[in-house]
Amino acid sequence: MSRIPVALIGAGRIGRLHAAHLASMIPQAILYGVADSSADAARAVASAHGVERWTTDDETLISDPAVRAIVVAAPTPTHVPLILAAAAAGKDVFCEKPIALDLPSTDRALKAVAKAGTRLQVGFQRRFDPAYRKAKEMIDSGALGRVEYVRDAMRDPSPPSAEYLAASGGIFRDMTIHNFDCVRWLVGDEAAEVYAAGACLVDPEIGRLGDVDTSVVTIRFRNGALASIENSRRATFGYDVRTEVHGSKGAIFVGYSRETAILHLSEEGVRSDHVHWFVERFDAAYAEELRSFVCTIAAGEPTKVTGADGRAALALAVAADASLAANRPVAVDGGAE
Amino acid sequence: MSRIPVALIGAGRIGRLHAAHLASMIPQAILYGVADSSADAARAVASAHGVERWTTDDETLISDPAVRAIVVAAPTPTHVPLILAAAAAGKDVFCEKPIALDLPSTDRALKAVAKAGTRLQVGFQRRFDPAYRKAKEMIDSGALGRVEYVRDAMRDPSPPSAEYLAASGGIFRDMTIHNFDCVRWLVGDEAAEVYAAGACLVDPEIGRLGDVDTSVVTIRFRNGALASIENSRRATFGYDVRTEVHGSKGAIFVGYSRETAILHLSEEGVRSDHVHWFVERFDAAYAEELRSFVCTIAAGEPTKVTGADGRAALALAVAADASLAANRPVAVDGGAE
């Protein structure tokens, strides 16, 4: 099998992670080149993996005939222009979430991809985590019966920088969007209505930005199932990702994750550790989502997480924002799906 | 120390449990007599514990000068009349939750007790459970910092009878009322606003009664904290009571309960059991709430869970019903507190 040449655009935190995976964990791919608005960043990532091509000009890589696919890990405002350019060049795209912060831009990107007949995968890495995949398989197998209730919690260890927050689009489009995708995927249905409650309890600065740092969202699905999503910009104990699915025949808890399987017992009681950062928790999932992307491209198959999935999660975030502003339940815009 | 003579009114399921605890677990009390509308039930409970006095006439026991306190475990509609009669007779009362299904009746009972200068304790047994007490102590000690978010889940193993449901007052007044008390107690503040979502997913019969069997309630507290309560009339795996308290310095999970500390490992994986019924989970708490009641009476102290606590939980249930009906957040009536 010949390796698929992949260009990386964006050499920041998540870009470096993708680069490492492409270079050393995914034999089906070759990291062909790296672009970043910072020449230093692009050069550093390229040289770390023995890659010769690096540039500050995205277009050079997108239009390079040797490049077969693009991994977009640049800031959110660049996503749609890059997807449009890649579609025009006939290149498949893996794009970090969210595609955009608003639905019209998202729809523009999706339309371009559809017209070009290229592929788009959105970076919802949870779908490639072994525990979540197993949970989904069990749900699909009928082992839980009809899904009645999903509870999905995510808390980051500490708030990101004010700069990041200002450009983030708010907690629902930046953070909860992972949960929106996750509950849609697990329930296997579309949301009909959303009610969002939020508060600024962790950092007053977040409130000054017009955002909340603690939130709980209630979702009513078309098929009648309910879901509750809770988020916080801070978990004092590390990184918190846990999900419960309650069905008519059984339930699944995707549980809290330890870094090591150690119990320390002493006079103070029994102590264990806790995963501290999303990279620790989802490292394998990040590698697997890229591997899946590369393999579906190689096989000429559709990607496992489509642009429509990215749009549906964003539609939930948009509805959650509207609900938070109006303090009432808001119907989810099914839009142009 | 002389034992406090206690009369039990109501010899049904929960009444029998209280009788057993009074007779054999609480040396500070004597089970003096048992009343029930069914002579057979009253006689059976009395004889099971070697108690001579049993009657179908509540008033006989309430007015008996030897009786110092009354435990009310009869159906909800009898609660207020019994509390009024006991107050008139100067007797302290332990009353199963809820005091009544509406706030005006509740207020009538509370006013009578206040006027008589007697004591009233409401049967929120969780407050006497070792795990919840420890959690409350840790919160009060400041170990968690400021409480920001509480998640409280309760699922019964299977729905009660249609007859029970028809008289229950609905899921929020019958079941969620335990959670309303629990989150108020743990947060240490009053609720400002409630949003309730519900669905009938478990049993269509419950829907025909105008009730829901699956619900999630969002609470906003006056101090800004948020809470989410989830309930179901069915948990396929047993009895489900779990609570999480997330604070600015740490978090507590009051976790899932095993009947035995056994892991069974085989080709099918690792298996453990699960508590199947609230009596198994809270047996010690039920004994402890009565012991606390008897001891506070003996010491002339106020009870640990007052009528005002019962009223506040009901006010939340009333607001949740209004929210469910209107499908919007509803302010909690602070009322006559």
Place this chain on the structure above:
Amino acid sequence: MSRIPVALIGAGRIGRLHAAHLASMIPQAILYGVADSSADAARAVASAHGVERWTTDDETLISDPAVRAIVVAAPTPTHVPLILAAAAAGKDVFCEKPIALDLPSTDRALKAVAKAGTRLQVGFQRRFDPAYRKAKEMIDSGALGRVEYVRDAMRDPSPPSAEYLAASGGIFRDMTIHNFDCVRWLVGDEAAEVYAAGACLVDPEIGRLGDVDTSVVTIRFRNGALASIENSRRATFGYDVRTEVHGSKGAIFVGYSRETAILHLSEEGVRSDHVHWFVERFDAAYAEELRSFVCTIAAGEPTKVTGADGRAALALAVAADASLAANRPVAVDGGAE
């Protein structure tokens, strides 16, 4: 059903526990009287449970025609004389472990009981613990297949007093004897050979008494199964009782016990508590063993843990002592079984 009048001999720590259970947890029994060499101790226990009869003279209670059964919780040297006296008086006996510190005395007691046709139960309370009972049921059901290996660990929170230790008969007869009974019971076979290794690591005082405080015993059963028992007079983290049974089809872990189902999560990691004392761990088992004793007597049935069981466990302890002294494996004396 008329209650069985039971006399308690020995009002020390374990005697007080039995008294409380007899008085308030076992409706089939009446605590008829209490004897102890200390009048104060006997009187205190009697009055705590509203019992009139107390004495410093065991014989008074043993010969009292109203007494049907004797619970022996006095020091070990008194066990055999009391069993002999009770047998002579035709009374059934529940006796704390061990029956005696040597096999000839034990055999004398067993012979007397057999001749008198009375019943004898030895206080191996683990057999009545819900988790161990469930484990035994699973083994007997064939769910584990053939039992190949048992690992049984017990550690006390801290060493007992030097006075206690001096009269204890050593770690194997005092402490490991519970494990000897437990592994025999779980394997369902008799031990053929024992190898004991021990060390004095916790307290040099124990070494001066010629005893060890840390030990590991290997047992080879007649059917080929192996077992390993580990003991320590100290567990820094509380009371440690855990057992693993590995069979040809599956395994059971009887696991570590929490006092409360609380996880405390903070920057220091995840913390839970641990049972601190055998009474907390086995409280229900202690009540249940007496209930079983009283009920089998009432029903005219053999007791669930016989004198032969007590003897077999002692034979293992005797062999372990011999092995420790000789530092080689020692055959277990099947003796007069």
Place this chain on the structure above:
Amino acid sequence: MSRIPVALIGAGRIGRLHAAHLASMIPQAILYGVADSSADAARAVASAHGVERWTTDDETLISDPAVRAIVVAAPTPTHVPLILAAAAAGKDVFCEKPIALDLPSTDRALKAVAKAGTRLQVGFQRRFDPAYRKAKEMIDSGALGRVEYVRDAMRDPSPPSAEYLAASGGIFRDMTIHNFDCVRWLVGDEAAEVYAAGACLVDPEIGRLGDVDTSVVTIRFRNGALASIENSRRATFGYDVRTEVHGSKGAIFVGYSRETAILHLSEEGVRSDHVHWFVERFDAAYAEELRSFVCTIAAGEPTKVTGADGRAALALAVAADASLAANRPVAVDGGAE
């Protein structure tokens, strides 16, 4: 940093694992060539990782001046000749455990390495597992106080082939040798005496080979600490590796490992999965031991697990065999350490 060219000798199961790690997980190394007695095996592994050089002649690679280090994953009888050849060629060696099945051959290899001034690392991968490393750090930090007792269990999911068993050197040299190294390392002292008990319970074929499939070994360390090691060629529930370290101030349990953090709750109880194979459990450790080997070579430092460590573990296995044969405790030959 220039990459260290490493040659792999042995392209069987464990060799393929090392090849994959060298090729894609350890940027400090280059997989330079592969040798195996089977040309097909050598070629397959080489081509899987885009490596050009493969051979059936080990010597070609050992003598290749471009090769800096050798990874030996060929059958045990080849280990010593390969170490001797590598030492003669001045190449550092990573060698799978055990170095040899007897002490004299082992000593010959160690002497040659010492004389050549090259480095030798033995493949005890547990030392590079995050959980065991953390445990060792906690012990070294003094958090547990003085180590008094170690319990180390390892069970394979099912017995290897008869062919493998016949050449394995028996359970102690093949399997327990990992535990011997682990307890030495954790206790931080040398063993003084060993008692081994074993039985053939899993497969009569193993007995016919003169081997046992179930064993428990008691070790007494020079500093007085005790250890118990239990092994089985079968764990019905997967791969079982668990270790407990009990110290004077605290204890550590390196616990049972789940594949996914999923609990499945249903009427049958609560179920979780279990790691099924050592590669799943120790995959990161296998990569890390090679990374450590390559990095210490690059840095000119001694390896983290030396030939002397390999010898000490073998000396324990030799003593265990002698103990099993004689059915008595046997002193451990400190030998030529």
